[in-house]
Amino acid sequence: MSHPKLIVRNLRKVFQIDEGFGRFSSITAIDRINLEVGEGELVTIIGPSGCGKSTLLMILAGLYEKSSGEVLLDQRPINGPGLDRGVVFQEFALFPWLNVRNNICFGLKMKGVPASDHDRIVRQYLKMVKLEEFEKIYPHRLSGGMKQRVGIARALAYAPGLLLMDEPFGALDAQTRTSLQKMLVDIWAETKKTVLFVTHSVREAVFLSDRIIVLSRRPSKVRKIIEVKLPRPRQRLCAPFLRYEEELEELIAQELAEEPVDRGAITA
Amino acid sequence: MAKATEAAIPEVGAGLKPETRATPAYYLHAFLDNFLPLAFILILWEVVARMEVIHPAFFPTVTEIFTKMWELTLEGIFLRDVYHSLLRLLSSVFFAMIVGTLCGLLMGTSRWTEKILIPPLNFFLAIPGIAIFPIVILWFGLTEKAIIFTLAFEASLSIMLNTWGGVKSVDVSLINAGRALGASGYRLFYKILIPAALPAIITGYRQGFSRAWRILVAGEMLASIGTGLGFRIFDARAFLASDIMYAGVIVIGILGFLLERVALRSLEIFTVERWGMVREL
Numbered sequence: 292m293s294h295p296k297l298i299v300r301n302l303r304k305v306f307q308i309d310e311g312f313g314r315f316s317s318i319t320a321i322d323r324i325n326l327e328v329g330e331g332e333l334v335t336i337i338g339p340s341g342c343g344k345s346t347l348l349m350i351l352a353g354l355y356e357k358s359s360g361e362v363l364l365d366q367r368p369i370n371g372p373g374l375d376r377g378v379v380f381q382e383f384a385l386f387p388w389l390n391v392r393n394n395i396c397f398g399l400k401m402k403g404v405p406a407s408d409h410d411r412i413v414r415q416y417l418k419m420v421k422l423e424e425f426e427k428i429y430p431h432r433l434s435g436g437m438k439q440r441v442g443i444a445r446a447l448a449y450a451p452g453l454l455l456m457d458e459p460f461g462a463l464d465a466q467t468r469t470s471l472q473k474m475l476v477d478i479w480a481e482t483k484k485t486v487l488f489v490t491h492s493v494r495e496a497v498f499l500s501d502r503i504i505v506l507s508r509r510p511s512k513v514r515k516i517i518e519v520k521l522p523r524p525r526q527r528l529c530a531p532f533l534r535y536e537e538e539l540e541e542l543i544a545q546e547l548a549e550e551p552v553d554r555g556a557i558t559a
Numbered sequence: 560m561a562k563a564t565e566a567a568i569p570e571v572g573a574g575l576k577p578e579t580r581a582t583p584a585y586y587l588h589a590f591l592d593n594f595l596p597l598a599f600i601l602i603l604w605e606v607v608a609r610m611e612v613i614h615p616a617f618f619p620t621v622t623e624i625f626t627k628m629w630e631l632t633l634e635g636i637f638l639r640d641v642y643h644s645l646l647r648l649l650s651s652v653f654f655a656m657i658v659g660t661l662c663g664l665l666m667g668t669s670r671w672t673e674k675i676l677i678p679p680l681n682f683f684l685a686i687p688g689i690a691i692f693p694i695v696i697l698w699f700g701l702t703e704k705a706i707i708f709t710l711a712f713e714a715s716l717s718i719m720l721n722t723w724g725g726v727k728s729v730d731v732s733l734i735n736a737g738r739a740l741g742a743s744g745y746r747l748f749y750k751i752l753i754p755a756a757l758p759a760i761i762t763g764y765r766q767g768f769s770r771a772w773r774i775l776v777a778g779e780m781l782a783s784i785g786t787g788l789g790f791r792i793f794d795a796r797a798f799l800a801s802d803i804m805y806a807g808v809i810v811i812g813i814l815g816f817l818l819e820r821v822a823l824r825s826l827e828i829f830t831v832e833r834w835g836m837v838r839e840l
Contacts, residue, residue, distance in 0.1 A: 354735050372738040384736035388754040388834045397750075401741030431835025445740070 294366055295327040296485045297351070297453060302360035304346055320346045322510035324360075328453075333479050333486045335496040337539065338506030338514070339546045344489045347506075348457045351487065352378045364453060374402050377446030379456040383438040385430040391417070391441050392426040398449035416444035419478055436467035443475070447482065456488045460495070472498055476523065493543070497535045498525050505539065508546045515542060593820055619802045624809065627802040636791075641810065643786040644775060651707045652771050655714035656764060662715070663722020663763070664752065673723070680719055688713035688774040692781055706778045713774055714767035721766060725759020726752055758831045765823050772815050788814075 304321040320343035328334045336344045349355040351362060353372035362369045364376070372378075377398075385394050395413050404412070417423045420440035430438055439459055446454060460468040472495060479486055490496055496503045500519050507514040517538065521531055601621050608620035619627075631637035665672040666680075692709050699705040729752060737751035753760070779789030792807035831837040 349735075352735075352739055354738060372741070372743075374741040376739070378736070378739035380732055380736060382730075382732045384730075384732040386733065386736070386751070386754070387836050388757070388830070397737075397742075398740045401746070429834055449741075 296330045296332075296365065297326075297328040297487065298361070298363040298366075299324055299326045299351070300361040300363075301325060302347070302350065302362065303358045304343065304350060304355070305358045319510035321350075322512050324506070324511065324513055326504055326513060326516075328485060328487055330485055331483050332501045333476075333488065333499055334502050334504060335488045335490055335500040336504045336506060337490055337493065337496045337543070338511060339508045339543050340491060342506045342509050342511045342546070344491075344506055344511075345457050347511075348455050348487070348489045351453075352376060352455050354378075374398060374449055375451055376453045376455055377449070377451040379439070379442050379446050379454070379459045381458040381461045383430075383435070383442050383462075385438055385441055385445070387430050390427050390429050391422065391433075394430065394441055395445045395448050398445060402449045404449065412448055413444075416448050419447075419481065420444045420474065434467075435463050436471060439463065439471060440474070443478065447478070447484070452485065454484045454486045456486065458489055458491065461490070461492075468495070473524075475499065480523075493536050493539045494527065496539060497521075497532055498527060503539065505542050508549070514546065593816075616799065617801050619805060623802050624805045627800075628806040628810070631803070631806070637806075637810075640786055640788050640791045640807075641814070644779065644788045644811075645814065647703065647706050647710065647779075647787065648768075648771055648775055651710035652714050652764075652768055654707075654711045655718055655767055655771070658711070659715035659718025659763065659767065660722050660760060663719040663760070664726055664748065664756075666719065666723040667726025667756070668748075668752070676719075680716060683712075684716050684720065688770060689777045689781070692774070692778055696782065701782045701784065703784065706775065706782060706784065709778060710771040710774055714771040717766035717770050718760075718763040721763025722756065722760050725756035725763070728759065729755040758837050761823065761827055761831065764826075765819065768818055768823070769815070772811075772818070776811055 302321055302324040304319070306318045306320055308316045308318060310316060324347065336347065338344050346355060350357045351369065353369055353376070369376075386397065389397070392413050395416060396409050399409055399412060413426065414423070417426060420443055422437060422440055422444070425433070425437070425441075430441065433441065439462075442459070460471050463471065475486075476499060478484075488496075488499060497519060503517045503519060505514045505517065506512070517535070519535060521535070526532060605621040608615070608618050612618070628637065662672075662676065666676050667673070688709065691712070692705070695705045695709045699708060733755050734747070734751060737747055742750055775787075776789035776792075779787035780793040782790075784790055788807050788811050792804050792811075795801075795803035795807070827837065
């Protein structure tokens with residue numbers, strides 16, 4: 292690969308908080324982040340709670356504005372949301388007024404894909420997430436794991452270059468989480484997408500990633516980048532895997548252990 | 560240990576009934592559910608009226624009322640009254656739906672629109688609808704226009720308020736998902752905001768209808784407009800024709816009831832309940 296798919300340079304994000312009565316304060320969520328993601332890589336971002344990893348993802352998705360720095364996708368700057376990226380949310384965010392098929396078609400329609408292709412594409416992705424019989428079902432009848440599978444299909448259907456996932460399995464039970472992690476790796480291998488995945492689960496990071504980007508606590512910088520040199524499919528209960536987990540947990544514990552300055556996770 | 564295939568069984572949330580189907584049995588049940596409680600009241604009324612606890616001239620029996628209704632219908636007056644009242648209601652609420660929903664949407668999305676419109680909205684909501692009616696009569700005279708204007712104005716207030724609240728409560732992750740999927744501007748509006756706010760918007764329509772309906776009857780009385788159920792009831796007092804009064808009142812109740820149960824409920828069932836945005840009981 293010649294150029295990295297995604298380049299983030301000197302990214303900084305400061306939130307202005309309106310405390311009412313004319314008082315404002317600012318919270319620096321992201322101090323300076325530099326990272327690169329290569330084409331076809333599956334990269335995870337992990338860090339202590341509240342460090343701004345979701346904020347980072349939202350900025351890359353174009354849903355939040357950055358305060359300064361550069362974000363380049365395929366060498367072009369990102370200025371807002373776009374169909375060159377797909378986003379999967381922790382809360383699923385499926386549209387309740389559309390059935391599964393129409394949720395998945397949403398991006399296709401926005402992109403202007405001809406209607407004659409919709410059926411084929413929808414079926415293709417439903418097959419990938421193993422929900423073929425659920426085309427006409429409305430989201431409220433689905434379990435959490437199924438909803439997220441639809442969310443993944445919806446984000447992939449219009450063939451974005453980059454898939455951004457914000458703790459997508461955080462709201463699911465352990466079993467579903469494990470099975471979806473495996474499904475994600477399969478889908479990634481099949482579609483060869485570039486995936487950027489935010490999580491706070493060390494185990495998930497080691498299982499999924501080619502590389503793990505560890506963030507420091509807020510205001511965040513990149514603390515360390517770990518290459519996971521384990522063969523796939525990854526076996527969780529073996530020494531090398533656990534060593535990676537251990538290293539990550541140590542890093543995160545260090546970040547958490549330092550004296551807090553002004554805490555509270557950022558939500559915006 | 561192999562995990563049971565998750566995809567095999569559609570998991571219905573705890574306690575959800577299977578989807579209702581519009582079969583003849585369903586309609587029969589719907590009719591009985593709505594009609595039987597009312598029938599019971601009518602029977603009770605008949606019994607009390609025949610006991611003549613109140614002078615029969617002022618408390619006619621159900622049979623007398625319905626007989627009178629039938630006579631008036633045959634004379635054509637009655638149907639004309641119903642027609643005119645409904646026409647006024649539907650045309651004004653239709654207009655209010657458009658204006659109210661649009662303004663509510665704007666208020667819910669544009670900070671400036673919200674700042675400008677909230678104070679007058681709250682101010683006018685505090686005034687009983689019928690109170691502005693005399694002023695409107697000064698502008699438009701004792702005409703249909705006066706009635707329709709007042710109704711449309713009042714209904715749009717309710718609709719605006721509910722739509723505004725609904726839009727502001729839309730889950731931000733839905734808006735983010737819409738934006739991430741390429742929706743912006745108009746498309747974000749009608750593909751995401753309106754459907755997401757629909758439960759609140761329908762509540763607004765419901766309130767708009769009932770507000771307008773109540774003002775309508777009073778308005779017809781005040782405007783001496785010549786036709787309409789409100790007018791008919793008011794007019795009947797000149798003849799002490801209590802049976803006409805009761806008939807008029809009953810019909811007003813029935814019509815309002817039908818509007819709610821048939822029109823609005825159907826809208827609700829086919830949209831927000833089907834989508835699971837409002838719980839079926």
